[in-house]
Amino acid sequence: MKYIVCVKQVPDTSGKVAVKEDGTMDRSKMATIINPDDLNAVEAALTLKDKNPEAKVIVVSMGPPPAAKMMHELLAMGADEAVLVSGREFGGSDTFATSQILAGAIAHIGLEQDDIVFCGRQAIDGDTAQVGPQIAEKLDLPQVSYAADIEQEAGKLKVKRILEDGYMVIEAPTPCLITCIKELNQPRYMTVKGILEFDQKPYTVFDFETLKDEPLIELDTIGLKGSPTNVYKSFSPPVKGAGITVEPTAEGIGSMVSTLAAKHII
């Protein structure tokens, strides 16, 4: 049994974000982290493995070679194997292309009866939440997104799927794909043993040569050129003009309220 987890390395957007003159991100100026939802996905796989110790957890990431450091962390957390999908031909892929390549990589690893593919719901840089469902489609797997609780039974999963005003309980046969949200669990830390032993675990790089004959990958719809969507323009969101400063006194606030009333806003 395998739990395959897709993990993305992302710039940390929670602090200051460096935007270049031309409106694109200056990634070189930003720290990189493991995408937060993906840590929940890894934890979901490790939790299931705690109950099925014979199962293998394989983390898969597509990105440039420096992502290796992140893969080491994931191995130190308890993952059994890591696969880095890396190649110039893959760069600039949109979600359609990315999911095609990741689906090809997963097919290359091989998917069997009881296997589960885990993704985060959303990456904090691209912010699309599209890659998970698109991988599921390419691999022809049933999907459950927004998972907040997962139970594995023989040949199937029972998943609590969050809605805006409640939740659904969904039963899906395995193999299937699950996208995880932060409510699902509390990701564990690396262990000392894990840190000492990560370099004895299998770490593989799939490059273009490895994957180019995978039937799921169409060579004319990958990378920047092949992607169906293109970024036409990008720009920083507008900053509002300076507002009016109001003194925190009865007079200051009274005059603000009168202005609002005079403008019929209240």
Place this chain on the structure above:
Amino acid sequence: MSNYDCRDIQAFSGVMVFCEQREGVMNQTSFELLSEGRKLADDLGVDLWGLLLGSGVEELAKQPGGYGADKVFVVDDPLLEPYTTDAYTKVITEVVKEKRPEILLIGATNLGRDLGPRIAARLHTGLTADATHLDIDTKKYMDFLAEASNLDLTKGKWNMEDKGLKMTRPAFGGHLMATIICPRFRPQMSTVRPGVLACAEFDAAKAETVTVEPLKVPLAESDIRAKVLEVVKETKEIVDLIGAEVIVSVGGGISKDVEGGLKLAEELAEAFGGGVVGASRAVVDAGWLPSDRQVGQTGKTVRPRIYVALGISGAIQHKAGMQDSEYIIAVNSNPDAPIFEAADYAISGDLYKVVPLMIEALKEV
């Protein structure tokens, strides 16, 4: 359905809006998309179609007409209630293959974001995520940029004849806006953020006369692999943030006296003639208010007439959900708080002192 070719641009025409309903109620986002879809269809000189799926939904079928649809396609099947990814993907892709719209819009609700990528992948086309602005006409797009960006529009070449869909969306947690295009495949697809696009007035006469075309798509129980065992509503007290005219939101600044801070926010909302209390994520994470009150990137996007931010720092993820409010009043004890960059009225002071003064002043008008 023969010869369906996603690359044959000329074979596609018309704007289609997926009209999401849950338990027999069409959601507000569908109306927003239809209203916007009408404008896009007019710019292209084509028809606007609503697409409604469900079980026993005939009664809803005319509603999209009231928001501008020329025609509504309805697929009614017991297997379409409740929503499942498998059934909805199958039916919608089949309808698209038959009707070949050049544009397909889906609300970026929890279900829409589950469904959209699955459909796009099956149809072999691109998908823009969570768009907040759409344009066909290049001139209108440039007008939008002139207002929404500081790009130099005199630079570069502009194809004024271009009729491709330009889909603008926030990325990187709202730090960056990107306009996405899908030039080589059809349909051009986008999920669209709820609560952002303006909704037209419902036109009862148009709803009455709209053409409803029932469609049959073969669907079997075995098509549905991931099955819904139950749907549970967690109806605490439903607070309609998205529809509210006045929202008073509280942030980490109420930590000193949570109960007192919440009470002041309620009273202030009341003093504005009735409003609802929203929250930043700090408040939701602390468990002081339920998650349906959260405003921001991972909460709700709101556009009330008046938005009051009490003790909210103004992190970009919070601003992403409220910066389009008509009037923003911010109260914060830190004069350098980033929330003031978004504020029309900036009050630098202790909320526990400022809010009672606001309530007093409001009582006098």
